[in-house]
Amino acid sequence: MLLFLLNYAPLERWQHTILEIIRNEAYYFAPQGMTKILNEGWACLVAGSRLFTDRGLLRVDEVVRQRLQVRVSDGNTLREVYDWVTFDQRETVRLRTRRGFELEGSATHRVMRPDGSWRRLDELQVGEQVRVPPGPDLWAEHAVPGDWVDWVPDAHTTFQTEAEAAAFLAHRGLTAGGSASTRDVPEAILHAPKPAVAAFLRVLFDGAGQVGDDGVVLALPAAAMSQTVQLLLLNFGILSSRSEQTGGPWEVRVVGHAARVFQEAVGFGLRHKREALQRYQETCTGWEAEAWSDEVVTVERGRAVVYDLSVEETHRYAAQGLMNHNSYWHSRIMTQKAIRPSEIISFADLHSGVVATGRGQLNPYKLGLEMLRDIEDRWDKGKFGKEYDECDDILEKRKWDRQLGLGRQKLFEVRKLYNDVTFIDEFLTPEFVREQKLFAFRYNRDTDLYEISSREFREVKEKLLFRLTNFGQPFIYVEDANYNNRGSCISATATRGLT
Secondary structure, three states: OHHHHHHHOOOOHHHHHHHHHHHHHHHHOHHHHOOOOOOOOOOOEEOOOEEEEEOEEEEHHHHHHOOOOOEEEOOOOEEEEEEEEEEEEEEEEEEEEOOOOEEEEEOOOEEEOOOOOEEEHHHOOOOOEEEOOOOOOOOOOOOOOOHHHHHHHHHHHOOOOHHHHHHHHHHOOOOOOOOHHHOOOOHHHHOOOHHHHHHHHHHHHHHHEEEEOOEEEEEEOOHHHHHHHHHHHHHOOOOOEEEEOOOOOEEEEEOHHHHHHHHHHOOOOOHHHHHHHHHHHHHOOOOOOOOOEEEEEEEEEEEEEEEEEEEOOOOEEEEOOEEEEOOOOHHHHHHHHHOOHHHHHHHHHHHHHHHOOOOOOOOHHHHHHHHHHHHHHHHHHOOOOHHHHOOOOHHHHHHOOOOOOOHHHHHHHHHHHOOHHHHHHHHOOHHHHHHOOOOEEEEEOOOOEEEEEEOOHHHHHHHHHHHHHOOOOOEEEEEEEEEOOOOEEEEEEEOOEEO
């Protein structure tokens, strides 16, 4: 429609430009429109996303690629990671919160809200609240050998002045130097035990931190380093804010109750800063602990390689300062792994709302879920290939089971290689259409009712593919682009129905 207006409508140049921008932007969302049936809820994070684990603050891509059997925090206790997977070039959503936490994941990745419910990234709106894990307190047990860890445990007694600490950090390239803007906290520190991390942060705040009426402020030249420091502080239970200063560095700020937690868990090594922090605490006594939630301030779209993992029992984990939900086949995980008997009715009610099919409508999530289940069953039992296709005995086909166990492998292949059209074209079968009671329908002008027109597999498949070809929208045909030479047009619409 927009292209028709661009080609035929008497538009001013600026009007033409605006419609062209809108049309180009719409094409960005075309891949999502092409995978509504396959969009069954596979949630993943981009490379570099940090997980709180019993081996330190690890990158999700590192955990997945090495298939590390680590334990992660689910917000309450430790949970084992038991499954890992990678997806190439998925549609992603990147969010940033008011405190400066950043997270990017697949459009279907879910984060927790303060009330304990879950929200997909592509459904999040600016202004919504998300859950922040209240201090995972999860650390590596043993230090990784290296010069950083060798000096860190006693570092706070090494320096007598702020200048000495600042000079040491600058020498290490953390707070000054030509490449400082690209630096981050050393990996050895991220994989170090709690005392070593506390000592590192103490030296960092001694050299680059200040205490004033507005709390504890740490100035850093690198966005990445400020983000990692914020996550390390969160692991101690210290809720901070991170922001970029105009024409200046990145600041990590700790105020109120969080400053008291900072004083106890990290503190300063330099005496005059310890005293300044104590004076600040005396002026803000009575401040209540902050709520463990944050407000979404930006939401952006993108594409990236993404990584997914599965967590035992609760299927959630703390990463990038937010509570995340792992995804692999949500309904299966919930019913076979996570859910307790007392929760089954609540889950069934919520899940049924997602896959419910109304009168005269086809729910793409329901269709995708059932077809993926059918594929897993067929490839587990070997219900494919020449021998199976040539079998004419219906009873034998129903009992067919070669015990191949290839269902999981086939599902990941389908997710990687197919969109909705090719998915339906390749994997919709007469048996599936019959079992799911799919049929084609049409409008009867004589009775003013919609009626079943066919239950034949070929026609059902054809109608379904026709709907998917145009993203499920009606077909619009221009009969006359300039009716009576008045700059208006006559159009006709046509739809094809399936339920």
